[in-house]
Amino acid sequence: MFENQYIQQRLHKVQLLKEQNQNPYCNEAKKTISNLDFLKKFDYLKNQEEKKEISQNFYVTGRVKLLRMMGKACFINIEDESASLQIYVSQNDLQEQFEILKKTLEVGDFINVYGFPFVTKTGELSLHATAYKLLTKSIVPLPEKFHGLTDIELRYRQRYVDLIMNKEVKETFKLRSQIVSKIRRFFEDKGFLEVETPMLHPIPGGANARPFITHHNALDADRYLRIAPELYLKRLIVGGFEAVFEMNRNFRNEGMDHSHNPEFTMIEFYWAYKTYEDLIALTKEFFIYLLDSLNLPHKLPHNGDIIDFDCFEVISYKDALEKIGGISRDIIEDENKLKEFLQENHIVIQPQMGYGKLLGEAFDAFVESKLINPTFITQYPIDISPLARRNDKDMQIADRFELFIGGKEISNGFSELNDPIDQLERFKQQVKEKDAGDEEAQYMDEDYVWALGYGMPPTAGQGIGIDRLVMLLTDAKTIKDVILFPAMKVLKSNEEDSLIQ
Template sequence: MTESSSGAGETHRLVAQRKEKLAAWREQRAAFPNDFRPDALAGELQQRHADDAAEVLDEAGHEVAVAGRLLAKRVMGKLSFATLQDRSGRIQLFMQRDLLGEDEYKAFKQLDIGDIVGVRGKLSRTNKGELSVRAADWRLLTKSLRPLPEKWHGLSDTEARYRQRYVDLIMNQDSRAVFMARSAIVRGVRDFFEARDFLEVETPMLQAIPGGAAARPFVTHYNALDHDFYLRVAPELYLKRLVVGGLERVFELNRNFRNEGVSTRHNPEFTMLEFYQAYADHHDLMDSIEALLRTLSDHVAAHHGQACNEDAVRFEQPFERLTMREAVLRYNENIDQQLIDDKEQLSRFAESAGVRGEASWGQGKWLTELFEETVEHKLVTPTFVTDYPAEVSPLARRRDDNPEVTERFELFIAGREIANGFSELNDAEDQAARFQAQADAKAAGDDEAMYYDADFINALEYGLPPTAGAGIGIDRVVMLLTGRSAIRDVLLFPQLRPQAATPG
């Protein structure tokens, strides 16, 4: 018998045993009651009474009702100890036969690790100094039919943690802390923009024309209209329509979908922040993003430090700002300005660096691909890279003094792209020409090229005020602020390859 089959057999035996206990319990009392109401949380009790001595607790006689999952149990004759975990933390239960009565104490001894219970009693401190609830009565609220893993931290198959996140959250306090920090980060983003008079909006997830990013979309079919629709790759074009309509400061915090590969940095479904501000340029956005990340970092470090490790990024120093040309020159040897300006020399150099190009590429595309191949992963400290070529920036405003490049930036931290933003192109005729170039590229076989969006051109013809907008990958921000190296560690339910169904 293999180790895996042996483990499966043991699990089946334990499940059968627990089902027998549940059947016996059903004959005696309600098996899944829903009338117990806790009035205290384990973590809050630990904090509130951290300095209270046993005598103080006994004199005060604090009576509490707590509910949660049993994670440990030690039975010792006339008394037992157990560990209860709720959403806030853990607290010890002190179960005594003389206080509970013979029958209730005997029933408690039959409970299994993983069962969910409600307990009422007074706070006390044991001889070893452990804050405890001295139970006066208790109730089984939910019977756990499957045994919890004994050493979840030690699982070599980390994919199991992602597939069964519910078990990971039960057993792994670090995972719980990460997702509590994530919630605080999302809340902090909203607070930041609302304090600056931005309006939170929602735009369509299903789009007739996917736009706003160079990415392959997911395709679905809308039966009522008998028409194919696309899960959005970005909300950008709809948000700019709102600025045309007079909503001069808007942001959206929601999901995007891109039909691309899965890796430690990519998930096909991900959370994105996009914000747009009229009468602002890309310099204003870089200032705002730097302030936002510093605010979020300070908050997580102050209130969720347990979610961070030594790899978490801090933002005490000002962010560096480099043009793409400056970055390529700094991080590549044997290259100079003259080579960058010559398409033939640049393409040969890029190919020698590992770039696999196409004959249709212009100088700007070659420069961008060389940057991505040789520079991105070296940008460890927070760095804004600016002046992206117009050739690879179909929605960005050209620089007045150099129309070959745009007022666009990307932010890189720890070798990852975190944000992308630019002064928006509000010249309807220029935008129409760039859309057409993208449409031509798509017709030539570029699956990630943008579609021609005639309605967006129509909106621009009504007049988009001078505007700047940016997108920030929230999942990657959470990775940075909690020191996680894989995007799956900060997604509650990351996308995984479907697993063959197995009998319970």
């Protein structure tokens, strides 16, 4: 694994340090100021005509990112999480330690330095080292400085190196953390209670998706990784909670592309005595709050487009197919004509697909990618909405919406179905579809139906994809850019070897 000649040279230096009674992997470090705070605290020194020496000393730590040897002195740039700081080291100050430093220190190593602030002749605020200690010896060389880590697949597989070499990547994930924090604050301020529900389910439910299966040895029973927390959260509404949310990890055994990862993060929330229309109003408020609290503009660039968050639109499913998708109304309203239209446009359809799923295929092909500004699509077909409430005026549509931004689905919400008999019949229909070959159709969950039998108040529920939301706010091109460790294809042994050479 470590046969590379450059690694061997570094391993030789590890041995040299040990022979000098120097521990190349220390267990103790002192840090009295961050690099950024040091730079801010003494920035005024750069403007002083007379360079006065500061007697105050500090401990700083960081990874060596640049090393310039100059005979009996050297300049070292170290980087901690906050910033990069230049260190000046001389033989006069370190004595015999300087020789060890010259022979063993390399880019990538972590060091601990003690010293005082000063400004170099070129005007750079630096720390003049009076003591030095190696904390961790790096044996694998970092990518070459001026080219960095540019191989896209390698960046995702070795995110740790990506974070070291590409500052903007670290900033993306700092922003992601802030986004998640702001989301929690928004719902807590609205009176929602954060809860936790199981990730191992006896029956997968809450979404039309193919699950991952595992086995519980103690129970000697198969379990499914959660595809959605919906049915458990609605059980809590039955139990008497009126507003709950969960920041949840979900797992769906499906394909991967620029907007899909088999493991992803969502927030789902359920609100008693509310309708899907209340959720639409809440969602608009949510986005404005998020942008304002993060100091982001209401007009954001994304994949070459400008998304205007001051322009939310609401349009029905069939109107979107006609006005945005360009499909004539007579085709939309006639199942046979719709099927012919899809086939003529080379869209693969299955024999068992009903009218609602045919509409869904048309929507995916002709509408979704065109929805750039925030758009709520409402009045979904009931047969592709197995958990949503039927509309009182038209029993063939659901009181449901999906929010699309930047050509992608960001959120799904609806007035919840709380009629246990209707829910039972819908589950039965899902089971028929699964038996007919639809691997994403939902399973029968009799306990959930039984829970509804106790009575669930009128409730509205919604899920928002966190990963796609972060993609929007950071102008990311792929979901892999906003997930620290995205799923990757399994490499063959020779491909793995090439990654670590």
